[in-house]
Amino acid sequence: MNEAGKVRVGIIGPSWWVDYWHLPAIQNHPNAIITGVCGERPRGAAEVKAKYGAAAEPYTDMEQMLDRAPLDGVIVCTPNDLHYPATMAALRRGLHVTCEKPVALNAAQAREMMETAQAKGLIGMTNFPYRGNPAVQALRRLVAEGYVGTPLHMHGLYHGGFGLGRPPGWRGLRERSGAGILGDLGSHLIDLARFASGDEFQAVCASSLTVLWDQNADRQPTPVPTEDPRVGPRNDDACAFLAEFASGMQGVFHTSWVAYQGALRQRQEIEVYGTEGRLHWTATFAGTLLRGLKVGAPHWETIPVEGTVQPGQMPEENEDYFRPGRLDATNTTYRWIEAIRTGQRAISPDLEDGWRSQQVIDAVLRASAERRWVAVGG
Numbered sequence: 407m408n409e410a411g412k413v414r415v416g417i418i419g420p421s422w423w424v425d426y427w428h429l430p431a432i433q434n435h436p437n438a439i440i441t442g443v444c445g446e447r448p449r450g451a452a453e454v455k456a457k458y459g460a461a462a463e464p465y466t467d468m469e470q471m472l473d474r475a476p477l478d479g480v481i482v483c484t485p486n487d488l489h490y491p492a493t494m495a496a497l498r499r500g501l502h503v504t505c506e507k508p509v510a511l512n513a514a515q516a517r518e519m520m521e522t523a524q525a526k527g528l529i530g531m532t533n534f535p536y537r538g539n540p541a542v543q544a545l546r547r548l549v550a551e552g553y554v555g556t557p558l559h560m561h562g563l564y565h566g567g568f569g570l571g572r573p574p575g576w577r578g579l580r581e582r583s584g585a586g587i588l589g590d591l592g593s594h595l596i597d598l599a600r601f602a603s604g605d606e607f608q609a610v611c612a613s614s615l616t617v618l619w620d621q622n623a624d625r626q627p628t629p630v631p632t633e634d635p636r637v638g639p640r641n642d643d644a645c646a647f648l649a650e651f652a653s654g655m656q657g658v659f660h661t662s663w664v665a666y667q668g669a670l671r672q673r674q675e676i677e678v679y680g681t682e683g684r685l686h687w688t689a690t691f692a693g694t695l696l697r698g699l700k701v702g703a704p705h706w707e708t709i710p711v712e713g714t715v716q717p718g719q720m721p722e723e724n725e726d727y728f729r730p731g732r733l734d735a736t737n738t739t740y741r742w743i744e745a746i747r748t749g750q751r752a753i754s755p756d757l758e759d760g761w762r763s764q765q766v767i768d769a770v771l772r773a774s775a776e777r778r779w780v781a782v783g784g
Contacts, residue, residue, distance in 0.1 A: 407437075407478055413746045416442035416477045416501075417458070418468055418492050419484035420449075423506070426725075427535065427732060428481050429458070431739035438743045442475030444468050468492060472499055479529070479746055481739065482506060485576045486583045490515040497522045497530070504531040504742045507593040509760035511584035513768045513783070516761040523757050531742045531753060532760030534597045536674065536689075538731045538738060540713040541696040545602050545676065545687045548709070553698060555682025560603060560649075560657045564595040566672045569617070569643050569663030578641045585767050586632075586641025588614070592661040592770075595674070596763045597755065599659070602676050602687075605651040607766045607782045612647035612774040616640050617664055633775050647770050669723055691723035694730065 407413055415432055417424055420443055432438045440458040443449065444465040454464040465471035472480070472495055479502030482492045490510045496503050503523065509532050510516040523530030536542060549557065569578075569587070576582040577590050585592070600606065614632035618640075619625045632642040643664045649657035667673055670690040677686045683700040693715040697706045708716075715727040726732055735741070738755070745753045765783045773780040 407747065408439075408476065411437055411747070413438045413743050414441045414461075414476050414478045415439065415743070416444065416471055416475055416480040418444050418471070418480055418482050418496075419488070420445045421483055424481065424483050427533075427729075427737070428483065428504075428739045430733055431737040432743065433459075434733065434737075435740055435743050437747050441477060442471045444471040469495060472496060472501070477501055479503060479742070486589060487511060487581065490519060493519050493530070494522065497526060497528055500526060500528065502529040502742070502746050503757075504533055504739060505757070505760065506533050507597075507760060508584065508589040508764055508767060509757060510764055513761060513764045516757070516764040520757040520761045527751065529742060529745050529751060529753055530757035531738060532755045532757055532763070533738050534594060534601075534755040534759060534763075535729060535731070535738050536594055536598055537601050537755055538736045539689065539694060540730060541687055541689070541694045541711045542598065542602060542676075544696055544709060544711050545678075545685055546604070548685055548698065549602060549678055550604060553683060553700075554678050554680025554685055555701075557603060557605070557653065557655045557678050557680045559679040560599060560651075560655060561675070561677045561679075562595050562599050562657070562659045563673065563675045564591040564598075564661045565665035565667060566591060566663045567665055567667040570666060574641070574643070574663065578643075579639055580641050581639060583641060585771060586616075586643060587661050587663045588642055588645045588767055588770060591663065591672075592645060592659075593763050593767060595659055595661050596766045597759060598674070598676055599649075599657060600759070600762065601755075603651065603655065603678065605653050605655055606762070607649050607657075607769075608652050609650045609779050609781050610647050610766065610769050610773050611779045612645060612770045614642040614645040614771075614774040617643045631774075642774075645770065645774070647773065671723070671725070672728060674728075689728050690717065691725055691728045693717040693719060693727045
C-alpha cells in the first residue's frame with residue numbers, strides 16, 4: 407500500500423465485466439486506487455485516467471505493467487488461456503490476485519496457482535460472485551441446519567440464451583477457453599453446488615453438445631456431440647451431467663448458452679431434496695427466490711431474505727436483481743481489497759475453490775468424451 411494507505415490495484419484484461427463488477431467495487435472502496443490497466447488494445451493515458459482514475463497508467467505488455475506499476479494486487483479478467491500465466495506472473499512478484507473463472511485450462515494449472523499463493527502467503531481469490539447472493543447464503547445455512555434432513559438429491563441448472571443469437575467468440579474455441587459453456591456458466595454452477603451443500607463432487611458422467619449452424623440453408627441448426635469431428639475447434643454449447651457426491655448424495659445438472667431465456671436473460675436454480683423436506687432457490691433478472699417445503703406441510707413457504715428482490719416485486723427486470731451485492735461491501739472484489747488492506751489471509755472463494763471447480767470440469771469433459779463415469783480428481 408502507498409503512504410496514504412491505499413490498496414493499489416492493476417487490471418489485466420479490461421472488459422465490460424471489469425466495468426460492471428470490479429470497477430464499482432474499487433471506486434466504492436475508500437482505500438483503493440487503480441494504478442495500471444493492461445489490455446491488448448492500446449489506450450491513451452487520458453482515456454484510461456478518465457475511466458479508471460488519475461493514478462491509472464495504460465499498458466499493453468503485462469510483464470511491463472507488473473514490473474513498473476506500483477501494485478499490491480491485480481485483477482485477471484482475460485480470456486481463459488491467459489488466466490494461468492497472468493496469475494503466476496503476479497504471484498511470482500508477490501502480488502495478491504483475484505482471477506476470473508474458470509481459473510485455468512486444467513486442474514494441474516489451477517493447483518499450481520493455488521499452491522503458489524498459499525506458499526507465498528498471498529490472497530488468491532476466484533471470482534465466484536453468486537455465493538454472495540443472500541438467498542444462496544440462506545440456502546447454505548438452512549441445509550447445514552438440517553431443514554431438509556439428510557440431503558439425498560440435488561438438482562441444478564444455469565441457463566442463458568446468448569449463444570443462439572451470436573457466435574460465442576473466444577469462449578467457443580477450445581484453444582482459448584478449455585471448456586465452453588461448462589467453463590463459462592458451468593463453473594459457477596459447480597461452485598454453487600459445492601457451496602450450498604457443503605459437499606464435494608466425487609464422480610461424474612456427462613453429455614455435451616455443440617450446435618452447428620448451416621450458413622447455406624437459413625442457419626439451420628444441427629446439434630451434435632461436442633466430440634463429433636465436425637465440431638472442429640469449437641467448444642460445448644450445452645452440457646448435462648450426473649454426479650455422485652462424497653456424502654452419497656446424487657446430483658443432476660445442466661448448463662447451456664443455447665437455452666432461450668427471453669427478457670429474463672439468465673436463470674440459475676438449485677434444489678436440494680432430503681429426508682425431511684426440500685429447498686428451492688432460483689435467480690433471474692426478475693429477482694431471486696428461496697422457498698422450502700417440509701415433509702407433511704401442505705404448501706411451500708417463501709423464505710424472506712433481506713437484500714434481495716423477489717420476482718414480481720419490481721415492474722422491470724434488472725441485472726442487479728440477479729447479482730445482488732454488486733455495489734456494496736459483499737462484492738467479492740471489495741472483500742479482496744479489504745483483505746489486502748487488513749492483512750486477512752482467509753478469504754473465500756479462493757484459488758482452492760477455483761481448483762476444485764476445475765477438477766470437476768476436467769472430469770465432466772473426460773466423462774463426455776469417453777462416455778463413462780469418471781472420478782473427480784482421479
